[in-house]
Amino acid sequence: MPPPDANLHPSATGLAAKTVEEHSAEQDLKLYAGWFCPFVQRAWLVLEEKKIPYQYIEVNPYHKPDSLLKLNPRGLVPTLQYANKPLYESTVLCEFLEDAYPDHTPHLLPSDPYERARTRIWTDFGTSRIIPAYHRFLQFQPMSDKEGLEERKKEFLGYLQQFVSEMDEEGPFFGGKDVGMIDLIIAPFALRLWVFDHFKGGSGIPDEGKGGVMDNVWNRFRKWLQAIEALESVKKTSSEREHFVPIYQRYADDTAQSELAKATRGGKGVP
Ligand SMILES: N[C@@H](CCC(=O)N[C@@H](CS)C(=O)NCC(=O)O)C(=O)O
Known part of the structure; x- marks a missing residue:
């Protein structure tokens, strides 16, 4: 091995x-x-x-x-x-x-003490809920256990939806028009979502217009992810995908x- x-x-x-x-x-x-x-x-x-x-x-x-x-x-x-x-x-x-x-x-942190504290709550949510669920989903085996895989996917997507629902309505970033610490802490994992398509039969994030009652949430997520992907800092710290594949x-x-x-x-x- x-x-x-x-x-x-x-x-x-x-x-x-x-x-x-x-x-x-x-x-x-x-x-x-x-x-x-x-x-x-x-x-x-x-x-x-x-x-x-x-x-x-x-x-x-x-x-x-x-x-x-x-x-x-x-x-x-x-x-x-x-x-x-x-x-x-x-x-x-x-x-x-x-x-x-x-x-x-x-x-990168809001100057308003309330917003600063609220950001910390949701950063902690990202670290203690979303990222562990992301890893449980990514590591899930055996792939033949469809029900088990579906459960892990649902758990991950549920946390992600909760997080997205807390974002500023307009955005594009979590707190509004400017990028913040919370965006940068969650971004690296969002930028790697393609690994679920590659190895787990899809992340389960619905395509545009296919999210049913959750369409607004997923549209907001897409807006956030597009803004993240457009950041110079993201481009300057990202390596080519092909070199990630063997790791995952x-x-x-x-x-x-x-x-x-x-x-x-x-x-x-x-x-
Ligand atoms: N909780 C740590 C996690 C860091 C971490 O797990 N880094 C991995 C690489 S992505 C590592 O150093 N792994 C070496 C090992 O597990 O021995 C943090 O947030 O900085």
Whole structure:
């Protein structure tokens, strides 16, 4: 059984490769990253949106070089080195960048305290409900258990609908016309929704006009996703799809499942 990184392309591709190159010079702020990782992309998007100077350092978190383990004993990406001190956990990093670089715009949290708190509630909902349900759906096996697969899909779509219902009516972003932290925290996972089409027979998100009573919600979701996909920061941190396929291949392979389950029980992160 191959390890999770057996087919891992070693570096970013496409526009992301150019961004990596532009950020290869030594800087005080260092992002230890894996090009493929949605948690990395959260912090990377914040760095790019706010134009904070940083050095991008590609590491393979499944091989955990000493340089990474010294900063983060769990050896996960993203890890930041700031003034020679370590920081990790993607949502913490995003908030930290907002706090530590107050002169860098755009500001990504609402200035109104109520809206700021409300954003945190729904960011937490994303992290504690949507993303775990997304992974349960993606990892579900065996594919022959149609009922089980349908249940996981329903769970994921239900949470996503709840989240979308909380968005500003006009948008296009969660809080209105400007992109915010909450958008950047959820975006990396939304940008990878195509993996469900590839490996799980579809995400279940209905095509335009096919959402029945939920059509408004799905239209709002589409508007949000289009705005996310159009962001320069998203383009500049996205690698070519073909290199993601081998990483997610193990989620399509029944025989890979028991090994994957073992790996994830051991606290291993999933891309
Ligand atoms: N909760 C962490 C998750 C980070 C994570 O799971 N990263 C994966 C790559 S996408 C990783 O480093 N995996 C290595 C491993 O599981 O040993 C965060 O939000 O930063």
